[in-house]
Amino acid sequence: MAAKITVHWLEDSRAQRILWLLEELGLDYEVKRYSRDPKTLLAPKELADVHPLGKSPVVTIVEDGKTLTLAESGAIVEFIVERYGSNLSIPASSSDMQARADYLYWLHWAEGSGMLPLMFSIVFAQLPKQGPWLAKPLLNGVSYGAMSQFVLPRLKENFRFIEQSLAGKDYFAGGKLTGADIMMSFIAEGLESSPLPNDKYPNIFRWYNSMLERTAYKKALEKGGKNDLGRFTR
Template identity: 45%
Template sequence: MITVHHLNNSRSQRILWLLEELGVPYEIKRYQRDPKTMLAPPELRAVHPLGKSPVITDGDFTLAESGAIIEYLADRYSAGTLIPPRGTPERLRCNYWLHYAEGSAMPPLLLKLVFQRVEHAPVPFFAKPIAKGIASKVQQSYVDPQLKQHLDYLEGELGRNEWFVGNGFSVADIQLSFPLEAFAARGGLDADYPRLSAFLQRIHARPAYQRALQRGGEYRLG
């Protein structure tokens, strides 16, 4: 039996979604973020030394990292329905998106979150204008242009097809869901990006996505 070590409001939600798409039985072990720090609880370190989510156990096998988990589950359980065959151009494109989502798209989104928190962090009154000014300057000069560059790129990629790998829904779309939902929550994804907005509407309407939300619980990235 697969166990998903599920942290609220985290990347592990898309692992639940993938398992619902696959129709594979699984169980959930839940963990809650610290309401003040928003960090994962130390109990997760008993599962994996980094103490982060997602992590799955499949029998005696433990695996972390979203892209690695998604590729493993798709290769083992999808019978080629959600991931292209190895050695094909489609598989190369799929693998690219599995790495791009975390390696390229998420870092500027994380920086946006950090500097937004710096702007509103409790600091001595005499330091607050300085901290707020620095955070605002970094966002305007570096973070926000980076976010726009990624949004423009992703919007253009969806100009080819309805999904990110050809005409069919795949694990690449599941992997990209988290950064795109983060872009919508705090990274500038708005009506100026109609293809990406339509993509989010399509994935949110999928029955497996809805079932994953019911099992995973509240899911907010704002």
């Protein structure tokens, strides 16, 4: 019996890449949509009914009468690829040790080293907006100092590293599309909406634009929607 997959999709979130993954694998799925609070930009309380942390993406999978609820982008991608679509992985049995290592590295780098400075850029952009009115001058100063001295240098370091890693390559691992590319797509979206000059990263955008042209990516956009990550930093 085929698995019944439901993606709990939150606007402007990492959930969109899960839809892309499922489209690449040709799997049937349902999308349950959630909207952010327009003031705080936080996820709605209803998501906490699905998973205790109340964040997205979350998937529920019903298979052979058993229901699994799984959160965290990396865990979702790794689980679904291993269970339903090994063609998007570099398996442990691969004779290409470097390809296997690259696959695991970028699959996990995206949510580890990659997301940290992007999250800090959102936190410090929102700090003056969400804080008390009387404290805004102080919070603006704190935000500016943190961004200029800590966040922007880390962002530049990260994207310089990705740019160098993609030199002469069409994919992150093994010369083919894998879950690593799907995980890294959100990092490229973060660069697109960051204060960094995009024209300094031609390799990243060459790769990213080729992902945008994939049929599965376009189908996923139709079922979910394009992320507007700039709303967190504007």
